Amino acid sequence: MDLWRRLTNSNREAPRQADTSSRCVAESASVSHDFVLVNYSQIRDLPVNEAVTSGHFTVGGHDWFISFYPGGWSTTRYSQGEKEGPGYAAASVCLRRQATTVVIVKARITIGLVDRHGTMANTRTSDADHFYASEISPTFPGFVCRSKLTSRRYLVDDCLTIRCVLTVIKPRTEGTTAAPAAAAPLPDMLRHLQRMLEDGKGADVTINVGGRAFRAHRCVLAARSPVFDAELFGPMKRKDAERVEVHDMDPAVFELLLHFIYTDSLPGDGEGCGVAVTQHLLVAADRYAVDKLKEACDVKLRRSLDVRTVATTLALAEQHHCPLLRDACVTFMSSSRKVLADVLATNGFRHLTASIPLENLTESLP
Structure with missing residues (x-):
């Protein structure tokens, strides 16, 4: 007897499901x-x-x-x-x-x-x-x-x-209720999409990033990113739509972005992503308009502010339109004279003043 018939046909020896239940x-x-x-x-x-x-x-x-x-x-x-x-x-x-x-x-x-x-x-x-x-x-x-x-x-x-x-x-004791006909199965679509990304079956586009080639599915990329949608199907469509070149991005960061596009999550729930990786991931998410990932990076950076990284994080917040992250950085930097003095001595602050006009920065700090 095949699997379908075993699942659908009645079996006299199988235990009968209760008609009612109470707790x-x-x-x-x-x-x-x-x-x-x-x-x-x-x-x-x-x-x-x-x-x-x-x-x-x-x-x-x-x-x-x-x-x-x-x-x-x-x-x-x-x-x-x-x-x-x-x-x-x-x-x-x-x-x-x-x-x-x-x-x-x-x-x-x-x-x-x-x-x-x-x-x-x-x-x-x-x-x-x-x-x-x-x-x-x-x-x-x-x-x-x-x-x-x-x-x-x-x-x-x-x-x-x-x-x-x-x-x-x-x-x-809670009242007696009628039991459901069958338990609803747990959703597993994202697991199937992850498997589709990993095994590459049906992939119809190759994305080259820093010397690494990633095989993907154009319909998934377009559905999840309006930028990919424009590049692969819209007015920005390339002549060779089966090959895409991505410049100025680390392959490891793009791999995380691609994983999120397919599964709506990061490997290990992002626990292995430090501040530097999260900063680069925010830039990638903003570049491809993956708003949910950008918001997640914004939240994680707000919770990870320290003297060494707050200046570079503030520069990213200004450049990529993250007002909550920007305000959190300014509040952290101005929390005490010592903190501000330590931040001013970092290389990140010199990078910050190079990307943001000094008069705009001094207006932000109290």
Whole structure:
């Protein structure tokens, strides 16, 4: 059976596509809360199971509070491996009880002490679990060894700070929808055009640049560049339309221009193009009216201004009508006296004054 029939004919053994679908989206909200115990020495000897509580804080639309047991918690019903006994203080993060409704919330808790440098240490983290407003037993019965609570690392001016990071998890189920008949394929026209450029099939024009010959397709060049359109099909059409000579351009720069014409991109998204190459590419893009490439070069040069290249970039901006690039160069040069002095000492500035009348340049600088 050929490929077309395998793609179009039904197959009893193939898995059947679902007619409908729905999604569960897990959304979350997090809040950090500090519970500061002032004059800790006055509460550190509270009896077992006696707590001090924080103010309420809201997470995920519910009110919560921290309970801290300086004397520990007495029950032995701990999770496997949990520390216990009078040597440990306990802590709990509690869901505030509502008067008329039973509240169950799924949440994850990280709790710890804040040291004198403001860093959260001695942390304990719970699994994502369901919390009930009526629950009494501590979330962390073996929160911290009591001897640590009086160390200079955590006790600052008789103040102890407990930090809680609470994340409420809300699963949300979206409505059932009809599934599409088939997933739309991703566009691959530009990939095909790049392959056409690389393998040269159907090429009907040869472009000579600095001793290198590039094979291309006249219809693609004309569609992407009005200058090529005029040279190959319009009033500027050459007698030998199958051969074009390009002067005053580096072959590597023309290769980048040609790649952009076919693929609307540069190799590696242009990451390998330094400032000098980008400057030459801007000139090439302006010469052949490839406006999108010219704009991309303009943006990259504005982000790459430095003392060594700003003068030559300003000259290009003036010569090739790039007002945003020109303004960015002037702003950079006039940002400080030192920057301006360093720019004036470069060879690029001497090139700039040779291409732009000095009176025009001094009017630009504040």
